Amino acid sequence: MSPARTILITGANRGIGFSILQALATRSPSDCYLLGCRKAEDGEAAISQFRNLGITAEIHVVVLDVSNESSIKAAEQIIRTTYQNLDVMINNAGIALLEAPDHSNIPEIYAATFQTNVTGVALMMSTFLPLLKATSTDPRIINVSSARGSLYLASSGKLPPSTTRSYCVSKAALNMLTVEYARAEPEVKICAAEPGSCKTAFNGFRGQKDPLDGAKVVVELALADKRKYVGGFWGMNTEDKEAQEVPW
Numbered sequence: 001m002s003p004a005r006t007i008l009i010t011g012a013n014r015g016i017g018f019s020i021l022q023a024l025a026t027r028s029p030s031d032c033y034l035l036g037c038r039k040a041e042d043g044e045a046a047i048s049q050f051r052n053l054g055i056t057a058e059i060h061v062v063v064l065d066v067s068n069e070s071s072i073k074a075a076e077q078i079i080r081t082t083y084q085n086l087d088v089m090i091n092n093a094g095i096a097l098l099e100a101p102d103h104s105n106i107p108e109i110y111a112a113t114f115q116t117n118v119t120g121v122a123l124m125m126s127t128f129l130p131l132l133k134a135t136s137t138d139p140r141i142i143n144v145s146s147a148r149g150s151l152y153l154a155s156s157g158k159l160p161p162s163t164t165r166s167y168c169v170s171k172a173a174l175n176m177l178t179v180e181y182a183r184a185e186p187e188v189k190i191c192a193a194e195p196g197s198c199k200t201a202f203n204g205f206r207g208q209k210d211p212l213d214g215a216k217v218v219v220e221l222a223l224a225d226k227r228k229y230v231g232g233f234w235g236m237n238t239e240d241k242e243a244q245e246v247p248w
């Protein structure tokens with residue numbers, strides 16, 4: 001049996017992040033899970049839900065607002081001193097904001113969306129990479145992206161035009177961030193994941209998949225043999241047994 005790993009998931013108090021933790025902790029209960037969330041009480045409430053679902057794995061709340069550099073640095077210090085290691089970092093937290101009909105909020109929504117979806121992930125990677133590299137024999141980073149960030153799927157018309165352009169632009173930027181970090185850090189497995197359209201608060205619960213199905217690809221990337229899925233952008237349909245490459 002492989003030794004227990006420490007796995008951090010941002011935005012894990014609800015939505016796809018909650019389902020990623022639920023599915024990982026079910027498949028790999030000997031690992032230690034760090035539940036990243038903005039409010040400690042939301043994290044504690046999520047842990048109660050996991051216990052009600054029969055999840056027995058070790059789970060700890062880590063207060064972490066990815067749009068705030070001080071919060072990221074403080075979380076890294078806590079993880080470094082309290083848990084002493086980190087093996088997998090799942091950058092799941094993300095937002096999408098609607099453009100006003102008169103376009104008056106463009107500066108605000110692009111700034112806020114990029115702060116969380118792009119700058120936040122860049123800060124998470126730069127802050128946590130030293131700990132991942134120093135303490136894990138198989139360090140991994142999984143950035144939760146979206147098909148909406150695929151230039152190919154948008155430009156080929158395979159996806160309909162989006163109602164949240166700033167979100168699509170931020171996920172395309174996140175994809176490039178993933179590619180650049182993966183090139184710069186070859187000893188760390190860094191990849192992007194596309195969960196697919198899931199029923200979460202993010203889209204008013206109008207997505208197509210159960211969030212547990214959306215979590216499947218992240219679970220596969222987190223648990224697969226280290227030689228599998230090196231870099232890349234990955235998705236998984238409900239019936240798939242393995243992750244499938246998504247075009248950038």
Ligand SMILES: NC(=O)c1ccc[n+]([C@@H]2O[C@H](COP(=O)([O-])OP(=O)(O)OC[C@H]3O[C@@H](n4cnc5c(N)ncnc54)[C@H](OP(=O)(O)O)[C@@H]3O)[C@@H](O)[C@H]2O)c1
Nearest residue numbers: 011015016038065066067092093094146197198200201202
């Ligand atoms: N749902 C979909 O159909 C879909 C499709 C493709 C990709 N995705 C991606 O999947 C990820 C999760 O989406 P979701 O559907 O689960 O969304 P969600 O239900 O709205 O949940 C978002 C989570 O992110 C957290 N969060 C937001 N801003 C944060 C910040 N600054 N710092 C830390 N946590 C923050 C939220 O925390 P609070 O509870 O504190 O707000 C919440 O836990 C996102 O990256 C999204 O882009 C979703």
